[in-house]
Every structure is written in structure tokens, then in C-alpha cells.
Amino acid sequence: MIYTYRMTSYQQKQRSLIQEMEQNFQQGRSHSSVVKPVKDYRHDTRIALTSVVFLPAEKEEKIIREVIEPLQKADRRHYYYLPKTLHITIQNIRTISDPPLFTKEDIEKAQRVFEKIIPQHSPISFQIKRLFELPTSLAMCAFSDETLKNLILDLRKELIKAGVPDNKTYASDEIFFGNVTIARYADTPNQAFFETVSKLKNVDIGEVTFKKVSLITTNAVSSPYVTTVHGECEMQ
Numbered sequence: 001m002i003y004t005y006r007m008t009s010y011q012q013k014q015r016s017l018i019q020e021m022e023q024n025f026q027q028g029r030s031h032s033s034v035v036k037p038v039k040d041y042r043h044d045t046r047i048a049l050t051s052v053v054f055l056p057a058e059k060e061e062k063i064i065r066e067v068i069e070p071l072q073k074a075d076r077r078h079y080y081y082l083p084k085t086l087h088i089t090i091q092n093i094r095t096i097s098d099p100p101l102f103t104k105e106d107i108e109k110a111q112r113v114f115e116k117i118i119p120q121h122s123p124i125s126f127q128i129k130r131l132f133e134l135p136t137s138l139a140m141c142a143f144s145d146e147t148l149k150n151l152i153l154d155l156r157k158e159l160i161k162a163g164v165p166d167n168k169t170y171a172s173d174e175i176f177f178g179n180v181t182i183a184r185y186a187d188t189p190n191q192a193f194f195e196t197v198s199k200l201k202n203v204d205i206g207e208v209t210f211k212k213v214s215l216i217t218t219n220a221v222s223s224p225y226v227t228t229v230h231g232e233c234e235m236q
Contacts, residue, residue: 015143025135037185039186055208062205063182067203067205070200071183071200081183085224087180088178090178093106101167113164114213114215119235120236122235127206128140132179136185137184140203144176144178212233216229
């Protein structure tokens with residue numbers, strides 16, 4: 001199925017930032033935070049405190065069928081995300097670390113912030129399309145409008161007030177976009193993998209709207225072995 005969208009000016013800014021980030025990554029001059037690779041992602045003990053929206057089953061199945069399976073066929077050495085783990089991060093709080101960079105009290109503070117802020121905002125729609133190439137992983141872009149920006153800015157403001165500011169480094173403090181990580185590299189991908197990425201670069205999964213944000217602790221691949229949901233907040 002082919003989806004066609006007319007991108008908003010904010011989405012155009014998102015696309016431009018993504019392209020700039022990819023170029024910077026390729027040239028080794030990006031200051032954005034990236035996850036360092038490990039041999040066993042599923043049992044990775046580095047844990048983060050973050051908030052996400054989980055993709056509905058039909059979108060997961062489409063991504064697995066149209067994107068992940070061809071990539072697996074090209075290079076099976078890497079970690080590919082499992083069903084029920086594909087997600088879009090809304091707002092990070094503490095990046096992955098072993099030991100964790102947060103306490104039980106930090107989780108409770110974050111819960112109070114999310115319970116206050118999330119219900120004040122409208123549901124967020126994302127257009128999931130185009131591959132996003134990072135140094136140690138591969139993701140799909142999730143374009144939204146300024147509804148996402150407004151939510152993130154409100155969350156960050158309140159998290160700072162609560163004493164649990166986001167510790168992640170970003171490419172921009174004004175332009176925000178989502179992404180769905182689909183693979184994390186075990187080693188440098190082979191030529192067949194990069195050829196498949198090139199063929200699938202502009203793949204389009206379609207639009208999805210989210211009404212619920214989950215506050216979780218988890219590792220880099222949202223492994224069921226280590227993921228805990230601490231709270232779920234509904235948008236208005």
C-alpha cells in the first residue's frame with residue numbers, strides 16, 4: 001500500500017534535521033547521544049528511565065514483514081526488535097546505564113510529572129516512514145506536528161522543577177521527532193544489509209495515533225526480561 005501525505009512545515013523541519021543528523025553521523029561529528037553496542041542486547045543490564053508509546057500490533061506486523069525480515073535475511077548477526085517491543089520514545093529521563101542513573105524516588109517524581117502533564121495534552125499522531133541511519137542502530141522516522149513539541153517542552157519543564165531533568169543530549173532543543181528503532185548492530189553491517197537499507201530507505205508504514213504514554217524502566221531493546229511499566233497516562 002502506498003501512503004501519501006502533505007508534510008507540514010514542522011515536519012519538513014524534522015526531515016531536514018534527520019538528514020543533517022545522518023550526515024553528521026557519517027562524518028563522525030554528531031553530539032547526539034547514541035547507545036553503545038553490546039554482545040547480548042536481550043539481557044543487557046544497562047537500564048534507562050524513559051516514557052514511550054508502544055506500536056499497535058498491525059503496525060508492528062507491517063514493520064516486521066516489510067522491513068525487519070528483509071534486513072534479517074541480508075545480515076542475521078544483529079539484534080532485531082521483537083513483537084510488543086517496537087515503540088516511540090516520547091521523553092527520556094535517564095539514559096541507559098549499569099548501575100542505573102536514577103533511584104526509586106526519581107521514578108516517583110517522574111510519575112507525578114506525567115500524571116500532571118499528559119492529561120493536559122491531545123493525542124499525538126505519527127507518520128511512520130523513511131529509515132533513519134545511526135552509527136550503531138537503524139530506526140524508522142516518526143513524523144508528527146507541533147503537538148509533540150508542546151508535550152515534550154511541558155514535560156521537560158516540569159521534570160526540571162521536580163529535580164529529574166532529562167540527561168540526554170539532542171541535536172536540537174526546538175525540533176523534535178519520533179523514531180522506531182528496529183535493529184541494533186552487533187558489528188559493522190555487511191554490504192547486503194546496506195543495499196537492503198538503500199532499497200527500503202523511503203518505506204512508508206502509515207499513520208498511527210496514540211492516546212496513552214507509558215513510563216518505563218528498560219534496556220536499549222525494551223527486552224521483556226528487564227522492562228517494568230511504572231505508570232500509564234491517558235491524553236485528553
